[in-house]
Amino acid sequence: MNASHRVAHPIHPFIPATSIEGVAWPAVPGSAAAAVLGILDQLGQTQWWPPELIRQYQFRQLGSLLNHAARNVPFYGARLAAAGFRPGDTLNEATWRRIPVLSRRDVQDNGRSLDSAAVPREHGTAGLISTSGSTGTPISVRRSQLSYLFWQAITLRDHLWHDRDVTAKLAMIRFDPEGHAKPPHGLEMPNWGEPTARFYPTGPTAMLAIASPIDVQIEWLRRHDPAYLQTHPTNLFHLARHCIAHGISLALRGVSTVGEALTPEARAACREAFGAEVTDIYSTREVGYVALQCPGGPHYHVQAEDVFVEILDDAGAPCLPGQIGRVVVTPLHNLATPLIRYHLGDHAEAGAPCPCGRGLPVIARIVGRTRNMLRLRTGQLLYPGYVVSKLVEVPAVIQFQAVQRTIDRIELRLVVRQPLTAEDEAAIRRIVSSSIGADFAVDIATCNAIERSASGKYEEFRSELLE
Template sequence: MDRSAPPLTIVSATPGIAWPALPDAPGAALLAILFQLEQSQWWPTERLQQAQRRQLSVLLSHSRDRVPFYGSRLPRDWPDAADATAWEAAWQRLPILRREEIQAADASEAMLADALPPGHGEYREVFTSGSTGRPIRAVRSQLWELVWSAFTIRDHLWHCRDLTGTLAVIRESSAGKAAYPQGDTQQGWGFSSAGVFETGRLVSLNVTTPVDQQLEWLVRQDPDYVLSHPSILARLAAASREAGSRLPRLRQAMTIAEALRPEARQAIEAAWNVTVADVYSTREAGYLALQCPDHPHYHVQSEGLRVEVIGEDGQACAPGETGRVLVTPLHNLAMPLIRYDIGDMAEVGPPCPCGRGLPVLTRILGRRQNMLRLPGGERRWPLLSSGDLAGLVEAVPPLRQYRIEQKALDHLHVALAVTRPPSAAEEAAVIAWARKKFGAGFRVTVEAMAELPRTTAGKFEDFVCDIPESG
C-alpha cells in the first residue's frame, strides 16, 4: 500500500466561503478532536494515563450522582487524579460490570443517566449483536458519537486512505436494503467522514448474499477499499483466486467484527496483493483498538476509553500475557459502562517501535466462552495453526469452510462447508484429525453442508463452545 498521505479536502458549510473551508459546528468540533488526537498519540504512557484519570474522575462523579445503578456502587470520596497511586488503588477496588447485570430487566433503565450535561445532545439507542444469543441494549449520547467519528477518521488517516476513492462494504443491513445484484450506493463514506471531508462513493451489499454473488458484485464495483468480516474476505479471496478474478484498483482490505486469524490475513493479502487493516470495536463501547499503521498489532484508543487486560487473579497482565478485557468508555455519560467485562480475551504487547504511547495488544483472541473446555475444568484456546488447517484440508479435500462446536465436555461436532458430500473415509479422517488435535477422549461427529450459517449480524466463529458457563 502507498504510505504517502493523500490530500484531504475539507467541506465548507459557510455560504460564500470555498477556501479555506469553514465547516459547521459539529464539523469544527470533530476537527478540534482530531487535532488533539494527532498530538496525544505521541504522548508518553504516563501523560496519557493522567489525562485518562482526569476524564474518568468526571465520569465517576456523574455516574454516582445521575445514574441510579451506580448510586451505591461508587464511593463518594475519590482521590485526586494527580495522585496516581491512590487513584489507581481506588479504581482497582471498583466492581467489574458483567453483561448479565446490563441485561437484567430491573437494571436496564437504572443504568441510564436521568440527565446529560449541556452539549452532550440526545440519547441514542443501539443493540449489540449478541454473539452469545443474548443481545444487550446500549444507549449513547450524540457527543459520544462525535468522538466515535473522530476515531473512524483517525483509522483512515493512520492508513493513508484516499477518501475520494470508492469504499465497498459487505456487512449486515436492514431487510431489503443492499440486496444483490445492485446493492446500495451513496455519495460519501458515511457521516463520520463525509460530514467534514470530501469523500467518494460508498457501495454496500448485504452480508447474507452468497459468496459467488458477492464476488461478482465486488468485481463489478472495482473499489479502492473493501470492508467486511475476516471470514467473508478470506472466502472472497479464495473464490477470486479460483475464478481468476482481479480487483485492479484495490488498495487495502479492512476487517471488522470477528477476530482476525493470521491465516485469514495471509490469504487475503496473498490473493489481492494488498495489506489488511483490522479494527477491534464493539457497538456498546466503540473503538477499543486500531491496527498500528506500521505493524500488525493494535493500539488501544486511550483517548476514548480505558482498556484493562486482567488475569484470573484480577491483576493487570504484563506484556506476553493473556487475560480478560475490561473497558470503560470515557465520554458516554448517557449509559456509563465502568469496568465492563466484554467477554473477550486479548494478549498484551510491549511498547510499539513506532513511538506512539498508546498501549499495545498483540492479539485479539475472541470470546472467552468459546475456549475449549476440558473435563478437569481447564480451558485452552483451540487455535489452529497452518499445519492443522493443512491436515484438515488433506482429510477432506472438498472443504471450503469449517466450524467446530463443543457440545459437551467430551463431544466435538465438526461442521463442514464442502463442494461435494465427503466419503465415509474422509469423514473418518476428519474424526481422526480432530482427536489428534484436541484430544483422543473426545467423541467427534461430522456434518457436511453447502454453506455454514452465520449469526444474525453476519458474524462467523470457527470454534463455538455450547456448554453453559455453569456447566
C-alpha cells in the same frame, strides 16, 4: 517534531470540506465539523504522548466519570461507595481496582437502573442502542450525542493512520438487516456516508449483503472495481480463498475488517489474493471504538483518549505483555449509561510498547469472543483458530462450524460438496486432534447451510460450556 498523524508528505492529502464560498484551501470547516476536527487535532498529538502521561489523563477523565456515576446513576451509588470512592474524591489506581467488573449479565439484569438520571445538557440527547452481540443475551444502553463526536473523530483517525484515499471508491460487504443491498446488484451510494462524508469530499460507496454467495460477491466486486473493501473477517477469508483457487485477481488498495476476530490465516489469504493488507477495527455497538490497528503492524492501539481498556487474568490482575485475558473496558465520555469496568465478552493478548512511537497501549491480538474458545479439562481456555484454515483444505468441505458440547466432545457441522469418504473423515479427525489435542471425541454431521447469527456474525467455533 513528530506531533502529527504521519509523514510530512502524505500520499493522500486529507482536506476537510470547506463551509465558506470562495475558500478552497486551507478549508474553513463549519461549526458542526469544527468540534470533531478539534478533537481529531488533539488525537494527532496525544497519540505520541508517553504511556504514563496518557494514563494520568485517563484517570483524570475516569474520576470525572465516576463522580457523575456516583451522583446520578442508581446502580453505581452503592457499588462505588463499597469500593471506597466518594463523590469529589481524586481517583487513584487502588480504588479503581476495587470496583467490581461489570458483566454483560449485570447490564442485562439491571436494565435502566444503569442509566444516568441527569446527563449534562451539552452532551445532547441519548439514543437507545440494543445489541445482541453474538451471544443471544441482548443488552441495551443509552449513548449520548457527545460520545458520537469521539466516534467520528476516531473514524477519521483510522483513515489517516492507514493513509486511505477517501476520494476513491469503497465497497462494503456487510450485514444488511433491512434488505437494502440484496444480490446481485446491492446498493450504490454517492459517498462514504457517515461520518467521513460529513467532513471530507469522498468517492462513492457500493454495498452488498454479506448473505450473498461468494461467487456472486466476486462478480459484484469485479463489476464495481473498488479501491477499498470493508467486510467481516470470515467472509474476507472465503473471498480470498475463492479468488486464489480460481485465479481471479481484484486490484484492491486496502481492505478493512470489523465484527469478528481476524485470524493470521485471513490476513495471509488477503495478501496472497489481492496483494492488499488488512487493517482491522475493534469496536462494539455499546462501546464504540476499542482499538485500531497500528499503521506499522498487525497489532492494535487502544483508543485511549476515549476508552480505558484493561486486560485481566483470572485473578483480576492486569496481564503482562504476551498474556491472554478478559477485555474489560470503560468508555470515558458516555455519561448516559456509564459502563464502568465492563467485560466485553472477548479475550485478547496484552502487547508490549509499540516501536512506532505511539504511546497508546497495545493489544497484540484479539483472540475472540470468550465463547469462541475451547475449554480444556484443566480449566484452560484455548482458541482453536488454527482449525479454520486447515479444515477448508479438505476438498469436500465448503464450510464448517465446530461446537464444543461437553468437556470432551466436539461436534463438527460441515457443508460438503460431495459425501465425505472415509479418507476425508480421517483427515478431518487428524486436523482436529493435531490442533486441539486428542482428548476430544469428534462427532461429524453434514448439513445444507450454516447460518450467521442474528447480528450477521459467523462463528467457526463455539463452546456451549462458555455461554
